[in-house]
Amino acid sequence: MKICRTEDELRKTRDAESLGGAPIGFVPTMGALHDGHLSLVRAARKANDVVVLSIFVNPLQFGPAEDFSAYPRDEERDLRLAEAEGVDIAFLPSVDEMYAPDRSTTVSVARISEVLEGKSRPGHFDGVCTVVAKLLNQVMAKRAYFGQKDAQQAAVVKRMVRDLSIPTEIVVCPIVREADGLAMSSRNAYLSAEERAHAANLFKSLKAGEAALAAGGGPGDAEAAMRDVLEATPAMRVDYAAAVDPETFDEALPGGPVLLAVAARVGPARLIDNLLVEAKRRT
Numbered sequence: 001m002k003i004c005r006t007e008d009e010l011r012k013t014r015d016a017e018s019l020g021g022a023p024i025g026f027v028p029t030m031g032a033l034h035d036g037h038l039s040l041v042r043a044a045r046k047a048n049d050v051v052v053l054s055i056f057v058n059p060l061q062f063g064p065a066e067d068f069s070a071y072p073r074d075e076e077r078d079l080r081l082a083e084a085e086g087v088d089i090a091f092l093p094s095v096d097e098m099y100a101p102d103r104s105t106t107v108s109v110a111r112i113s114e115v116l117e118g119k120s121r122p123g124h125f126d127g128v129c130t131v132v133a134k135l136l137n138q139v140m141a142k143r144a145y146f147g148q149k150d151a152q153q154a155a156v157v158k159r160m161v162r163d164l165s166i167p168t169e170i171v172v173c174p175i176v177r178e179a180d181g182l183a184m185s186s187r188n189a190y191l192s193a194e195e196r197a198h199a200a201n202l203f204k205s206l207k208a209g210e211a212a213l214a215a216g217g218g219p220g221d222a223e224a225a226m227r228d229v230l231e232a233t234p235a236m237r238v239d240y241a242a243a244v245d246p247e248t249f250d251e252a253l254p255g256g257p258v259l260l261a262v263a264a265r266v267g268p269a270r271l272i273d274n275l276l277v278e279a280k281r282r283t
């Protein structure tokens with residue numbers, strides 16, 4: 001596995017590895033790799049000749065009161081895991097390498113970025129879009145892999161790629177869960193044993209929302225059912241419990257698919273999760 005720390009090194013290494021234009025699969029991450037990330041690497045490995053993984057904790061997507069400095073970092077472990085999964089190129093740029101001091105461009109996707117995560121974390125999606133646009137231009141992959149765990153991020157990135165004609169296909173891979181249903185997340189590392197046990201109720205709330213829809217309820221009933229579970233959980237502070245259209249993140253269309261999405265604080269961690277309920281599973 002080649003390790004590149006500058007854009008120049010990345011471009012040269014990529015050109016050498018992808019001789020003749022062999023397809024590149026790209027997995028952008030902020031490190032602290034877990035099985036969710038590794039499932040993206042495996043999907044990339046299966047469908048492409050060259051796999052590039054980036055590790056960059058992007059300061060632009062953290063708010064001033066968020067966990068940028070506390071975000072878990074373990075480069076050695078991440079590189080070991082990446083190599084074991086057959087990553088060809090690991091790209092680990094510094095903040096200075098990515099952002100010139102007089103950087104003056106921000107990529108912003110309107111509307112879909114302004115609800116749920118965008119409302120709770122102002123500026124977050126501008127930071128995500130700006131770095132993802134830059135990484136996609138640096139890597140020039142045929143396909144880039146994102147997790148459904150960050151459903152709104154995936155939808156926002158898809159919209160950006162479409163609107164800007166970025167020639168990379170965005171592939172969204174399923175959420176990987178622990179045995180009790182908790183979605184894998186680098187932020188789970190912040191939880192004490194007790195908080196970790198309570199955190200499983202995020203998934204339970206989604207299942208309650210799904211049951212409300214299956215029983216013939218509408219999005220409002222699903223939201224109430226999810227909120228009931230979350231609010232009854234000790235140490236949990238609900239941010240939102242929403243039932244929305246999975247593509248636009250606006251109100252769900254009558255009889256259409258519904259994305260159930262929740263966000264809550266559990267101790268020091270802000271966790272999110274979601275569940276897609278297809279139209280056929282609604283009565």
Ligand code: PAF
Pocket residue numbers: 028029030056058061128131132150153
């Ligand atoms: O999902 C993440 O880890 C990040 O938001 C991403 C896509 C790597 C951009 O920094």
